[in-house]
Amino acid sequence: MAQDNQGPLVLFYTAFFGRPPPFDTAGCSVPVRLTFDRSRLAEADIVIFHIPDAWEIGDALKYAGQVWVAFSMEASAHYPLWTDPAFMRRFDLIMSHETAADIWTPYLPPMRAWQAAVDRPLPAKTEFAPAVMFQSASVDRSRRNDFALELMKAIRVDSYGRLLRNRDLAGPDLGRQTKLDTIARYHFCCAFENAISHGYVTEKIFDPLLSGTIPIYRGAPDVADFVPAGSYIDVSDFPSPIALADHLRRILKDEEAYARYFEWRMRPLPPFLADRLALVQEPALGRLAAIASSRIAPGSERARGWPSLPFGLRRFLETRLRRLVRTHRQRRSARRAIVSSGGTK
Structure with a gap:
């Protein structure tokens, strides 16, 4: 070696x-x-x-x-x-x-993150809107943008991202922790992947799960292999955004039904998930x-x-030329920035 x-x-x-x-x-x-x-x-x-x-x-x-x-x-x-x-x-x-x-x-959070999440009490749900969404990228191979728009017509969703934004953060944006703290104040969180693909299960679902909020998930068909059973709402179980909104309203009125989504926190992680966490x-x-x-x-x-x-001689030369052009543009931009700021060099 x-x-x-x-x-x-x-x-x-x-x-x-x-x-x-x-x-x-x-x-x-x-x-x-x-x-x-x-x-x-x-x-x-x-x-x-x-x-x-x-x-x-x-x-x-x-x-x-x-x-x-x-x-x-x-x-x-x-x-x-x-x-x-x-x-x-x-x-x-x-x-x-x-x-x-x-x-x-995988995007799986480490075991210590799961343990820390279940050790904390469920956060109080203090927001008027039942659901929250953080979605900024316009990339959309899952038709999530259309789905989100229709869902927002059927039930109140506070959207803090650049996409369909209708709410601003109450205080300074300190990055990821601000996002998690905001999610924790809502009953539900829209967790919509930008593509539907096996194994493509990202932080979209893990952020609300570990924040004490129920994810509304649209994405990987095999998501059940990554999270505890009964811990999330699968969009594919409903024929339309309107039907999904009706389900959300029903469980908001039924404390026992809402609480069942958090029963996984009272038990050890399922063996399949524990094994995967050990693997990585x-x-x-x-x-x-x-x-x-x-x-x-x-x-x-x-x-x-x-x-x-x-990749062949042609690709080699094309890539080298592209690097030279990019480097030249970066240096020119840097010089312009210096001049515009009053620098002399």
């Missing part, structure tokens, strides 16, 4: 929507080194590519014995390359939320290193071999 006593070198080659990738070496049972420096490509043991940022991939050189990993946390409906066999065959391993992935990276307790980079270990060639062997161009 091509590593020193600090563990294999993992290079995250692409951007991650302009943000740091959701990986952490802390807690890995084996040492792992993580870098974002593309100049270290030749010495990297494992190279991760974020497929939604596929424009950056074309100039990557692959060295013999190097393990390439295709990574995405998005629904495949948004990124056709993910289901393109000709494109995906360049990679050795798949890392994603899909249950069939080599390295499974090891950080993703640790699991990746363990799976890739048998495929990694020693660094000396990689140094002797010539690298290949998996």
Whole structure:
């Protein structure tokens, strides 16, 4: 295995929507080194590519014995390359939320988050509107936007996101905690995924569950494999938004019926969920290193071999040119910003 006593070198080659990738070496049972420096490509043991940022991939050189990993946390409906066999065959391993992935990276909160949630008393429901929604992205492969609009015509929903916004936060927006605290004040929370795909179960449903609010879920057909039974309302059980609104009004008038959605908090987590949480307790980079270990060639062997161009010379040159253009534009924008602010350099 091509590593020193600090563990294999993992290079995250692409951007991650302009943000740091959701990986952490802390807690890995084996040492792992993580870098974002593309100049270290030749010495990297494992190279991760974020497929939604596929424009950056074309100039990557692959060295013999190097393990390439295709990574995405998005629904495949948004990124056709993910289901393109000709494109995906360049990679050795798949890392994603899909249950069939080599390295499974679900949106599941860790066990400690579930435990903390059930240890807290249910929050008081102080808002006049029965339901809340945080939805800002216009991306919509699930027809959630139309559904949300029709539901809002049938029952009051306070919408704090950019989409269908009708309510502002009462105080400063401190990020995720503000969102969770706001959700906790409502009886229900609209949890609508931007695509309907197996395994694509995101924080949309987990945020209200762990905040002490009932999720109204529209999304993955296999959502029942990710959350306790009876803990959420499945939109697919109702023929229309009007029928769903009628159900919400009925259980608001029936305290026992409403309370049944929280009975899961009084019991241990179901075995299937506990098993899944145990499976992902090891950080993703640790699991990746363990799976890739048998495929990694020693660094000396990689140094002797010539690298290949998996995406071809044309794609290599196009990607390099695109990088140069983007870098030039960024530098020009930076210079203009300096000038406009009164700087001299």
